[in-house]
Amino acid sequence: MAMVPTGFVHQAQLVSEIAKAIRKLGKEAVRVNYSLGTDSTGESAIFFRIVLTDAASREDKLADVTGRIATILFDEIRPYENWGLLPYFSFRSKSEQERRNDPEWA
């Protein structure tokens, strides 16, 4: 029998956990969007799209900033252990998003 990840079943609880985690990210994260789906291997997944300030997107800071944000979201939500979801993270700068204006990131 196929198992449905907890994250799909208890979405309201997951939303609340995510909101709590996002509040801990600090000012470098301008906006965080996410969606549930499946990854390229068919595993249940949560896809985070994070818009960063332009200053935080500078090359000399990027690895630190993205590493810190991903770690906070990972440790606070525990998407794999608690919700059966593999987490994936994408990062854009604020000015890149303003130029592209992608609704998924808005």
Add this chain to the structure above:
Amino acid sequence: MAYHDDLLGQALSLVHKEPRNPKQSSLRRAVSAAYYALFHLLISEAVANWSRVNLRAALGRAFDHNIMKAASNRLQDARQFPFTGEDLTVVAALKAVAKTFAQLQEKRHIADYDNTTFWTRTEALAQVKSAERAFATWKPIRNEQIAQAYLVSLVVKKRD
């Protein structure tokens, strides 16, 4: 220079190739090269344990992307891998490398096949820098017992 180091260098060079208006082809190939850099680093580290040097490359062909990803994801589950009594710094470093591997593999798939996804330089650069960081993180823990066990898990299919 080792092949994995060359690939990482190539990823960094591609992501900066067009300073003003980066081409999607450059950014997408950069992400792909970053994944393969880490893929080949881990395989070269695993097969380095094989004492017959001339057979290491052939042994490297036994590694499978899906098995490597599954092993990397399993490592994040404290119920399966509590790492009781282990040095917490080493555990955190190993988990970071494994997490980066799983992440990069998914991004590589999108970069190589998905024409509907637009990449900005920051998106691609974040992936390339994460590979660069994984290289640096791996180095000091490479001979630790749990790191070596991880390398073995990358080639062994889990049986239920």
